Amino acid sequence: MGRFYALLYGCSLLLLASSFASADVVEKTFEVSTFSIERMCQQTTITAVNRSLPGPMLNVSEGDNVIVHVINNSPYEITIHWHGVHQQANSWADGPDYVTQCPIHIGNNYTYNFTVTGQEGTLW
Ligand SMILES: *[C@@H]1O[C@H](CO)[C@@H](O)[C@H](O)[C@H]1NC(C)=O
Ligand SMILES: *[C@@H]1O[C@H](CO)[C@@H](O)[C@H](O)[C@H]1NC(C)=O
Numbered sequence: 001m002g003r004f005y006a007l008l009y010g011c012s013l014l015l016l017a018s019s020f021a022s023a024d025v026v027e028k029t030f031e032v033s034t035f036s037i038e039r040m041c042q043q044t045t046i047t048a049v050n051r052s053l054p055g056p057m058l059n060v061s062e063g064d065n066v067i068v069h070v071i072n073n074s075p076y077e078i079t080i081h082w083h084g085v086h087q088q089a090n091s092w093a094d095g096p097d098y099v100t101q102c103p104i105h106i107g108n109n110y111t112y113n114f115t116v117t118g119q120e121g122t123l124w
């Protein structure tokens, strides 16, 4: 099995344009693990956040600081890629393994820390 690129099933980031000037810290813990689900009458093994499909949603407003503590309890080395999120001045938080970070080893933790600016919409 090759490296697992953790575009984990169904995590989404909802970015809201906000007229409020106050920036919040949105801090979450994502536990990544592998488990069995039934789809189309077939058992299949998936890797997802918090044993949930779809995964958790982060609701973030302009200027918020996103802190996500990832606990890798899966049998793969993983990263989380924030698909579509502009990582302005924090490219190290973008997620692709061996490009902007080393993978999170099995049984290890990693904290993503980035600030969302100039974006709105629903991203994967
Ligand atoms: C995910 O699960 C962990 C416990 O493993 C919990 O602490 C955390 O709040 C959950 N995160 C979300 C976003 O639901
Ligand atoms: C996201 O948060 C905003 C501001 O706190 C709230 O108004 C909105 O209802 C939330 N949206 C969802 C989908 O939870």
Ligand SMILES: *[C@@H]1O[C@H](CO)[C@@H](O)[C@H](O)[C@H]1NC(C)=O
Pocket: 071, 107, 108, 109
């Ligand atoms: C990862 O985080 C969890 C929850 O905070 C903690 O119990 C565990 O010891 C941490 N593991 C490592 C390798 O730091």
Ligand SMILES: *[C@@H]1O[C@H](CO)[C@@H](O)[C@H](O)[C@H]1NC(C)=O
Pocket: 067, 111, 113
């Ligand atoms: C996130 O990054 C900011 C800016 O570098 C830093 O001040 C803050 O302490 C970091 N937060 C965490 C939880 O690592």
